[in-house]
Amino acid sequence: MKNISICVGSSCHLKGSYKIIELAKDYIANHNIGDKVNLGAAFCLGRCTDGVTIKIDDEIICGVNENNFQQIFDEKVLACLG
Amino acid sequence: MMNSKAFSFCTDIGYLSVNKHDEQLCGDHVELVEQDENSIVFVLADGLGSGVKASILSTLTSKIISTMMANNMSVEDCVATMAATLPVCEVRKVAYSTFTIIRVVNNKEAEIIQYDNPQVIMLRDGKNFDYPKTINQIDGKTIYISKVQLKLDDTFITTSDGAIYAGVGSSLNFGWQRDNIIEFMEGIYDREFSAKALATLLLDECVRLYGGSPGDDTTVGVIKIREREQVNLMIGPPSDPKDLNKMMTLFFSKEGKHIVCGGTTSTLTGQFLGKPVIPCLDYISPDIPPMATIEGVDIVTEGVITISKVLDYAKDYLGENKLYDDWTILQDGASCIARMLFEDATDINFYVGRAVNAAHQNPNLPITFNIKMQLVDELSKCLRQMGKKIKVSYF
Numbered sequence: 001m002k003n004i005s006i007c008v009g010s011s012c013h014l015k016g017s018y019k020i021i022e023l024a025k026d027y028i029a030n031h032n033i034g035d036k037v038n039l040g041a042a043f044c045l046g047r048c049t050d051g052v053t054i055k056i057d058d059e060i061i062c063g064v065n066e067n068n069f070q071q072i073f074d075e076k077v078l079a080c081l082g
Numbered sequence: 083m084m085n086s087k088a089f090s091f092c093t094d095i096g097y098l099s100v101n102k103h104d105e106q107l108c109g110d111h112v113e114l115v116e117q118d119e120n121s122i123v124f125v126l127a128d129g130l131g132s133g134v135k136a137s138i139l140s141t142l143t144s145k146i147i148s149t150m151m152a153n154n155m156s157v158e159d160c161v162a163t164m165a166a167t168l169p170v171c172e173v174r175k176v177a178y179s180t181f182t183i184i185r186v187v188n189n190k191e192a193e194i195i196q197y198d199n200p201q202v203i204m205l206r207d208g209k210n211f212d213y214p215k216t217i218n219q220i221d222g223k224t225i226y227i228s229k230v231q232l233k234l235d236d237t238f239i240t241t242s243d244g245a246i247y248a249g250v251g252s253s254l255n256f257g258w259q260r261d262n263i264i265e266f267m268e269g270i271y272d273r274e275f276s277a278k279a280l281a282t283l284l285l286d287e288c289v290r291l292y293g294g295s296p297g298d299d300t301t302v303g304v305i306k307i308r309e310r311e312q313v314n315l316m317i318g319p320p321s322d323p324k325d326l327n328k329m330m331t332l333f334f335s336k337e338g339k340h341i342v343c344g345g346t347t348s349t350l351t352g353q354f355l356g357k358p359v360i361p362c363l364d365y366i367s368p369d370i371p372p373m374a375t376i377e378g379v380d381i382v383t384e385g386v387i388t389i390s391k392v393l394d395y396a397k398d399y400l401g402e403n404k405l406y407d408d409w410t411i412l413q414d415g416a417s418c419i420a421r422m423l424f425e426d427a428t429d430i431n432f433y434v435g436r437a438v439n440a441a442h443q444n445p446n447l448p449i450t451f452n453i454k455m456q457l458v459d460e461l462s463k464c465l466r467q468m469g470k471k472i473k474v475s476y477f
Contacts, residue, residue: 008372008384010371018368043349
């Protein structure tokens with residue numbers, strides 16, 4: 001089980017949390033991993049200068065955007081689920 | 083027993099006008115003066131004719147009357163001063179403006195003084211209430227004076243004659259009579275509706291009957307007697323972290339609803355209450371960050387972006403009121419706060435933390451400390467204009 005939180009604090013929101021949440025929902029649906037992933041939001045992960053910030057289990061990943069989203073989720077989510 | 087109850091009443095007041103088609107200025111004018119904490123004077127004046135002349139007459143009339151009444155001068159003095167002051171119309175050789183005065187004293191009694199405007203409609207428990215009137219001759223003018231002991235939810239609807247002429251010549255042959263307006267208001271009445279909502283609904287109906295092109299300046303003013311309701315809103319952590327406990331304790335010891343704004347502030351609130359902060363993943367409007375829930379807090383939202391949207395709604399509500407259908411219906415953070423502050427609250431306490439969010443002091447972000455302070459300032463100004471009692475405490 002992977003716990004993923006996407007920050008929806010002010011700064012991350014302005015940097016595109018909405019888009020990242022949409023991408024994450026689509027990603028989970030497309031890979032059919034809804035039962036292995038717990039997707040949620042977080043209220044400010046304290047890394048406001050380098051959003052969008054997400055947290056996968058205990059690892060905080062900053063600077064997530066539309067371009068690197070696929071790579072990050074492939075490496076940190078899909079690969080770990082085996 | 084009755085008296086102590088009455089003191090928890092307050093007035094909710096909403097009014098708006100539309101101009102006669104092709105006119106730049108409204109010939110009706112509303113003036114509202116707060117005599118003291120529990121007493122107000124509301125004046126609706128309708129100047130002779132339309133356009134600039136009518137506007138000057140009605141503005142002068144309502145200003146003179148409201149100022150004099152608020153200083154406890156008699157109706158006779160008000161009328162005499164008005165007659166002596168108003169400029170005489172070149173064409174009609176008279177100085178003339180009709181007026182309706184509603185004076186609420188100690189939130190216990192309403193005094194209604196009427197001169198030539200359509201008679202004030204009073205609803206009690208949502209039904210037409212025929213209040214007693216005495217006829218007085220002052221300076222050759224027939225003036226109706228009434229006194230009514232107030233009950234919760236009593237609603238006074240005052241209009242300029244534009245409202246009863248609505249529809250003449252277009253959709254209704256004989257205009258819209260006072261009885262039709264009573265029927266309409268009884269039909270839409272819901273005790274949850276604010277004065278502004280009731281006034282908006284009635285004015286919209288008048289404009290509709292005029293086929294979108296009003297034949298006369300039309301004004302609707304509603305005064306509703308309601309109970310006080312306190313709402314407390316906290317935004318931002320204190321500048322000195324040592325004050326956090328004090329700020330939280332004061333905030334949560336206040337009666338009424340509680341709104342917490344800001345990511346960090348919510349996290350600290352969760353810690354203070356010993357309850358988890360559960361953010362919601364779903365964006366209802368893409369431009370407003372999602373809300374969160376904390377047991378014991380009524381609304382939890384993000385900070386500056388949400389509040390700046392609330393401020394947009396507040397400015398619109400006081401002006402053109404075009405966004406009313408958005409914030410009264412949508413379920414995003416800004417709309418939820420707008421409903422609670424604009425419609426439910428009568429007394430609002432702001433708890434503003436002056437901590438500077440280091441992460442926001444970044445040239446790449448359009449959020450600065452000053453913006454937060456400015457937002458609170460502007461929002462409290464707007465809320466005061468809506469007739470709310472506002473207290474702002476800084477930490």
